Amino acid sequence: MRYLPKSDAERRQMLDSLGLGSLEDLFAHLPECSRLKRPLNLAAGQSEYEIIDYFRQRAEENATGYPSFLGAGVYHHYRPVVIDALAQRGEFLTAYTPYQPEISQGTLTSIFEFQTMICQLTGMEVANASMYDGSTAMPEAVMMACRVTGRRQAAVARSVHPEYRQVHRTYARRQGLPITELGYDNDTGQIDLAALEAAVDDQTAAVVVQSPNFFGCLEPVGEAARLAHARGALLVVIFTEAVSLGLVEPPADADIVAGELQSFAISPCYGGPYAGVLAAKEKYIRQMPGRLVGQTTDTNGNRAFCLTLATREQHIRREKATSNICTNQALIALMATIFMSLYGKQGLRELAGQNLAKAHYLAAQLEARGARRRFRAPFFNEFVADCGGRSPPEINRRLVEERVVGGLDLGRFYPELAGSMLLCATEVTRRQDMDRLAERFFA
Amino acid sequence: MTPKIRSHISQNEPLLFERSSPGKRGYQLPPLDVPAVDAAAELGSASVRAEISGFPEVSEVEVIRHFTRLSTWNYAIDLGAYPLGSCTMKYNPRLNEYVARLEGLAQAHPYLPSSLAQGALRIQAALEEALGEITGLPAVTLQPAAGAHGELTGILLVRALLETRGHPRRKVLIPDSAHGTNPATAAIAGYQVESVPSDAQGMIDLAELERRVDDTVAALMVTNPNTLGIFESQIVEAAGILHSRGALLYMDGANMNALVGVVRPGDLGIDVMHLNLHKTFSTPHGGGGPGGGPVAVTRELEPFLPLPRVVSRNGLLDYDYDRPQSIGRVRAFYGNFGVLVRALAYILAHGGEGLRNATLDAVLNANYVRRGLEDCYEVPYRAPSMHECVLSDARQAAQGVRTGDIAKRLIDYGFHPYTVSFPLIVHGALMIEPTETEDKRELDLLIEALRQIAQECRDNPELVRTAPHNTRTTRVDEVTAARKPVVRWKPES
Numbered sequence: 001m002r003y004l005p006k007s008d009a010e011r012r013q014m015l016d017s018l019g020l021g022s023l024e025d026l027f028a029h030l031p032e033c034s035r036l037k038r039p040l041n042l043a044a045g046q047s048e049y050e051i052i053d054y055f056r057q058r059a060e061e062n063a064t065g066y067p068s069f070l071g072a073g074v075y076h077h078y079r080p081v082v083i084d085a086l087a088q089r090g091e092f093l094t095a096y097t098p099y100q101p102e103i104s105q106g107t108l109t110s111i112f113e114f115q116t117m118i119c120q121l122t123g124m125e126v127a128n129a130s131m132y133d134g135s136t137a138m139p140e141a142v143m144m145a146c147r148v149t150g151r152r153q154a155a156v157a158r159s160v161h162p163e164y165r166q167v168h169r170t171y172a173r174r175q176g177l178p179i180t181e182l183g184y185d186n187d188t189g190q191i192d193l194a195a196l197e198a199a200v201d202d203q204t205a206a207v208v209v210q211s212p213n214f215f216g217c218l219e220p221v222g223e224a225a226r227l228a229h230a231r232g233a234l235l236v237v238i239f240t241e242a243v244s245l246g247l248v249e250p251p252a253d254a255d256i257v258a259g260e261l262q263s264f265a266i267s268p269c270y271g272g273p274y275a276g277v278l279a280a281k282e283k284y285i286r287q288m289p290g291r292l293v294g295q296t297t298d299t300n301g302n303r304a305f306c307l308t309l310a311t312r313e314q315h316i317r318r319e320k321a322t323s324n325i326c327t328n329q330a331l332i333a334l335m336a337t338i339f340m341s342l343y344g345k346q347g348l349r350e351l352a353g354q355n356l357a358k359a360h361y362l363a364a365q366l367e368a369r370g371a372r373r374r375f376r377a378p379f380f381n382e383f384v385a386d387c388g389g390r391s392p393p394e395i396n397r398r399l400v401e402e403r404v405v406g407g408l409d410l411g412r413f414y415p416e417l418a419g420s421m422l423l424c425a426t427e428v429t430r431r432q433d434m435d436r437l438a439e440r441f442f443a
Numbered sequence: 444m445t446p447k448i449r450s451h452i453s454q455n456e457p458l459l460f461e462r463s464s465p466g467k468r469g470y471q472l473p474p475l476d477v478p479a480v481d482a483a484a485e486l487g488s489a490s491v492r493a494e495i496s497g498f499p500e501v502s503e504v505e506v507i508r509h510f511t512r513l514s515t516w517n518y519a520i521d522l523g524a525y526p527l528g529s530c531t532m533k534y535n536p537r538l539n540e541y542v543a544r545l546e547g548l549a550q551a552h553p554y555l556p557s558s559l560a561q562g563a564l565r566i567q568a569a570l571e572e573a574l575g576e577i578t579g580l581p582a583v584t585l586q587p588a589a590g591a592h593g594e595l596t597g598i599l600l601v602r603a604l605l606e607t608r609g610h611p612r613r614k615v616l617i618p619d620s621a622h623g624t625n626p627a628t629a630a631i632a633g634y635q636v637e638s639v640p641s642d643a644q645g646m647i648d649l650a651e652l653e654r655r656v657d658d659t660v661a662a663l664m665v666t667n668p669n670t671l672g673i674f675e676s677q678i679v680e681a682a683g684i685l686h687s688r689g690a691l692l693y694m695d696g697a698n699m700n701a702l703v704g705v706v707r708p709g710d711l712g713i714d715v716m717h718l719n720l721h722k723t724f725s726t727p728h729g730g731g732g733p734g735g736g737p738v739a740v741t742r743e744l745e746p747f748l749p750l751p752r753v754v755s756r757n758g759l760l761d762y763d764y765d766r767p768q769s770i771g772r773v774r775a776f777y778g779n780f781g782v783l784v785r786a787l788a789y790i791l792a793h794g795g796e797g798l799r800n801a802t803l804d805a806v807l808n809a810n811y812v813r814r815g816l817e818d819c820y821e822v823p824y825r826a827p828s829m830h831e832c833v834l835s836d837a838r839q840a841a842q843g844v845r846t847g848d849i850a851k852r853l854i855d856y857g858f859h860p861y862t863v864s865f866p867l868i869v870h871g872a873l874m875i876e877p878t879e880t881e882d883k884r885e886l887d888l889l890i891e892a893l894r895q896i897a898q899e900c901r902d903n904p905e906l907v908r909t910a911p912h913n914t915r916t917t918r919v920d921e922v923t924a925a926r927k928p929v930v931r932w933k934p935e936s
């Protein structure tokens with residue numbers, strides 16, 4: 001086996017030093033009944049070429065090179081080549097969690113930069129080193145709000161990503177943390193503020209909204225914050241489209257921001273790995289889950305970084321920890337950090353502007369052919385189109401025949417929105433493909 | 444042998460924010476092929492942000508230099524042995540990185556209709572099947588994003604099953620040698636944690652277990668081999684005790700690298716376990732993630748697995764969302780798919796026999812290191828080692844040198860330290876896991892380094908206590924970092 005770096009002669013030498021006759025003798029102390037008495041029923045080991053061939057075949061069974069109008073929490077953006085060139089350096093790729101700061105300053109410094117940029121982007125004061133993804137950052141944010149407030153209930157907008165809400169339900173249910181869902185305004189597509197006001201009381205730990213929301217609409221974050229804070233609840237703001245933060249006012253009125261960085265040069269990769277964000281007001285730092293990197297000095301007085309406030313974490317606090325999270329998404333967070341460095345202050349704004357322009361062009365083309373926009377609220381790079389009595393699955397089926405991937409059939413998650421489709425356009429969506437989609441939409 | 448290290452130039456590098464100056468850029472967008480939009484008009488002027496204060500402005504070559512210089516400040520498997528116990532820092536094959544980046548896999552959107560995602564579904568089905576064979580358990584979910592996430596999934600499954608039997612019960616038993624994630628997980632799943640002392644051999648104390656397991660106990664979470672690197676030889680009996688009282692046996696698969704192809708947890712009476720793809724199955728740790736934490740279960744637990752499940756319909760693979768007993772989703776979409784691709788590539792490269800050979804070499808390496816060190820360091824538990832060995836600093840402590848100091852001194856010899864002060868049941872533990880991908884020369888250098896350090900502890904303990912001496916960063920002040928947390932850069936005012 002090519003990954004095993006020993007010759008049989010070396011194995012023999014090593015066994016001799018142990019006084020053993022064979023490798024099998026290493027397991028002689030295991031009870032006989034516990035040992036597998038046959039070879040694993042798996043194919044024989046393969047060469048690189050054969051394995052690449054296998055995965056090429058699988059890759060060809062997925063739609064490749066189709067123009068796509070899918071967004072819904074995962075976005076097609078351009079990935080600068082510099083990102084992989086750097087993130088594939090073995091010193092980043094094959095290092096462990098930086099528990100030994102003297103030989104991990106590369107990872108630690110980049111995480112410190114990541115934490116800083118996430119604060120700058122979101123308007124929060126502190127950010128952790130990353131969560132698994134946006135969907136798991138959300139329940140972690142709600143549990144954090146429960147710890148901060150000493151309350152147990154969450155009021156969650158239905159315009160938050162449906163799969164995020166499903167993950168939140170899984171986490172909350174077994175802990176007996178009640179969830180109230182808040183409807184959206186049928187006209188604007190934004191959270192129903194009257195319902196929010198009515199639902200929030202002195203038992204509410206967190207109000208959760210997403211902006212831009214699942215329908216692509218900007219939410220009235222300031223108003224939601226005012227209503228939450230009036231009852232002593234925290235506002236948790238979710239984002240799934242990080243590029244929007246290049247242009248859209250950050251949710252600075254939130255107490256906790258939880259989001260997904262996939263848009264920052266992370267391949268869609270059929271759902272992961274991505275990187276989750278958890279950022280908050282500084283006063284809540286000791287209730288945050290996950291790893292944090294802090295600045296300090298070494299014995300020579302040089303600036304240095306290390307993991308800090310570890311007394312929140314499972315390896316120290318065990319069952320009293322703020323979370324059970326251990327492994328996070330450091331390498332993906334590094335990719336996002338490199339992305340943010342390349343685009344920088346001007347680039348992220350310009351990129352967001354292109355996304356805004358493309359999505360508004362697509363909406364205008366569809367509207368010109370009679371597809372009404374379902375919601376009135378301002379939108380960033382995705383929007384809901386009313387298919388005018390046509391069935392979204394049927395429209396998508398026809399588009400696939402022309403090698404185009406349409407939008408998301410919203411009936412999948414919102415029965416009352418069957419007949420509507422969520423469509424996304426980003427900087428990589430070409431005008432000619434949008435024109436073709438508009439032409440074929442009602443064909 | 445040639446010593447492992449000598450010094451070379453190490454570049455200084457400011458933070459990106461300190462490199463930044465207005466107007467520099469590291470990107471170029473193509474011209475917009477549609478009319479530009481006035482953001483203030485479309486979104487409302489109050490919704491458009493001012494510039495991102497403090498955000499960097501740097502050029503492409505500076506980005507390359509910045510992160511390349513940072514990277515040289517890291518130790519990594521690619522540079523040498525990384526013998527962190529319980530972390531399984533093995534070689535990360537580059538083939539895995541290559542196949543995970545194939546366009547049809549990397550660019551696949553998770554909401555593609557399943558007819559256009561058959562390749563992604565087949566990869567999942569193939570990996571589920573392989574992991575089922577390796578664990579000896581019939582059903583596998585690939586959704587959990589990491590080991591601790593798999594633990595949470597597993598304990599939620601236990602809870603869901605017990606609920607259908609009438610009551611979820613109150614407690615989860617956890618040996619005192621367990622990883623911290625185990626008790627943290629049980630707490631998040633809504634259970635009280637009861638710590639169970641190990642016996643004099645460092646194993647599960649069956650008598651103690653007999654005494655504690657009653658109808659308030661939902662499960663025992665056990666790591667096998669345990670964190671001492673010792674195989675739990677009475678695991679089958681422990682399973683019997685739990686099952687006879689309606690409780691379940693959870694196995695933390697962090698140490699599965701000792702068992703693949705030799706022992707199948709399902710054959711031992713394990714009901715549910717997680718695997719760490721970033722340990723046993725070679726996907727890179729990446730400085731802390733991403734990982735993958737598949738969970739394997741018995742038939743009895745299968746109905747409760749997270750949805751959706753991959754199923755075969757009319758010759759095509761598809762997702763089944765109609766799972767009324769499912770605990771629900773634990774993550775959006777289908778887990779860390781890119782990590783799953785890498786793990787499958789690893790399994791295909793080895794094949795069944797290769798996986799078993801890797802296990803044999805992993806156990807050989809751990810025992811070889813132990814043999815090389817046992818006259819210099821205390822071996823607190825005498826049972827044979829599996830994939831890792833645990834020593835203690837008892838002899839060195841007499842000279843005022845602790846395991847943490849020895850670890851720092853090991854850095855000076857060109858190695859990443861072992862796991863320090865864990866498991867908690869060994870005072871001053873040195874937990875060493877070489878993995879199978881270390882060659883004999885690297886192991887001999889590691890043994891020699893630790894032997895020399897033991898000598899230094901006798902001759903010049905101060906040298907060890909103040910280590911490392913050869914690194915660009917010396918010991919850092921972690922106390923001040925925690926007392927006055929500075930967790931983001933701010934411009935000097």
